[in-house]
Amino acid sequence: MTATGPLGDYPHYRPRRNRQTEWSRRLVRENHLTVDDLIWPIFVQPGKTTRTPIPSLPGVDRVTIDLAVEEAQRAKELGIPVIALFPATPHELKTPQCQEAINPDNLVCQSVRAIKELKLNLGILCDVALDPYSSHGQDGLVKNGYVVNDETVEMLCQQSIVQAMAGCDIIAPSDMMDGRIGAIRKALDHDGYQHVQIMSYAAKYASAFYGPFRDAVGSSGNLGSGDKKTYQMDPANTDEALREVALDIKEGADMVMVKPGMPYLDIVQRVKETFGQPTYVYQVSGEYAMLHAAAGNGWLDLDKTMLESLMAFKRAGADGILTYFAPKAAEMLKKG
Ligand code: PBG
Numbered sequence: 001m002t003a004t005g006p007l008g009d010y011p012h013y014r015p016r017r018n019r020q021t022e023w024s025r026r027l028v029r030e031n032h033l034t035v036d037d038l039i040w041p042i043f044v045q046p047g048k049t050t051r052t053p054i055p056s057l058p059g060v061d062r063v064t065i066d067l068a069v070e071e072a073q074r075a076k077e078l079g080i081p082v083i084a085l086f087p088a089t090p091h092e093l094k095t096p097q098c099q100e101a102i103n104p105d106n107l108v109c110q111s112v113r114a115i116k117e118l119k120l121n122l123g124i125l126c127d128v129a130l131d132p133y134s135s136h137g138q139d140g141l142v143k144n145g146y147v148v149n150d151e152t153v154e155m156l157c158q159q160s161i162v163q164a165m166a167g168c169d170i171i172a173p174s175d176m177m178d179g180r181i182g183a184i185r186k187a188l189d190h191d192g193y194q195h196v197q198i199m200s201y202a203a204k205y206a207s208a209f210y211g212p213f214r215d216a217v218g219s220s221g222n223l224g225s226g227d228k229k230t231y232q233m234d235p236a237n238t239d240e241a242l243r244e245v246a247l248d249i250k251e252g253a254d255m256v257m258v259k260p261g262m263p264y265l266d267i268v269q270r271v272k273e274t275f276g277q278p279t280y281v282y283q284v285s286g287e288y289a290m291l292h293a294a295a296g297n298g299w300l301d302l303d304k305t306m307l308e309s310l311m312a313f314k315r316a317g318a319d320g321i322l323t324y325f326a327p328k329a330a331e332m333l334k335k336g
Helices: 015-019 022-027 063-078 105-115 149-168 180-190 208-216 240-252 260-273 285-296 302-316 326-335
Strands: 039-044 050-051 061-064 082-087 123-128 170-173 199-206 257-260 279-282 320-323
Touching: 015 022, 022 208, 039 105, 039 326, 061 063, 063 082, 063 105, 063 199, 063 326, 082 105, 105 123, 105 149, 123 149, 149 180, 170 180, 180 199, 180 240, 199 240, 199 260, 208 285, 208 326, 240 260, 257 260, 260 279, 260 302, 279 302, 285 302, 302 320, 302 326, 320 326
Parallel strands: 039 061, 039 082, 039 320, 082 123, 123 170, 170 199, 199 257, 257 279, 279 320
Antiparallel strands: 050 061
């Protein structure tokens, strides 16, 4: 029997019967959101014991490493399985060649080491792309105005290695260069990091919803009027997303991700249905900012729209969600 039939006729069949009580709604619920679904992105900045609010991401601060360690402890207490670290690199360290990306002592590597010292048994995911380190705001190296693929991939391999050396558990390439997953897998294996997982930003779109993130890592000013359309995907495309995901799986991705989230639930569903692989979704900064802005105006209920949006990702087929709501959602789920 399929999900839709055969159905009895009204009044013999009354769908509302199953919805009349809270316990019955729980009994027939098809999808569940738990703390195990959450990945918490955290922005780190240099310095000591300082939190800097990000105006376009209300409630999210850039934190220094000592405070990132405390956030990691909080993630552990809340039961969040994984945190994702993003560096706000000082301007003077951003260059066209992005050398800071492969400095084993850069902000993100220092943060990973500091958190791993606590042996929390908490996963750490690190983004791999050059935009936090580039003076031009692009995710790769630029030659004659074009983001060059193969030279960038070489840098990304080195960036992955320094992050793995620091103790990163999941390497998450967000750059959308061709062939990077295979190259990074090979580089990691060659250097003895066979156990390090790869979550590829496999279907990542050239989206306008990343604005607040770029404010957070200080790359928006550098990018200026530039865009990322020669490597990130066209929001008009679906089949292309499946080809991107197929390639990344073939090249060795352990987990794949779709990004952004809410406007791309059709992609999440198709990716999960087509490949049946561990599939993640990024509820990006602009989505978080939208819900907050509406709630701040009294137009939406933040807690309810947050939980509804997270459940929608599960319904679409996601196995987990990167979301700035992670600590808040985890607290609410804990309370029940
Ligand atoms: C870096 C990167 C971006 C995001 C995650 N990794 C920005 C971009 O591609 O411009 C966006 C995350 C968000 O908006 O929350 N390549």
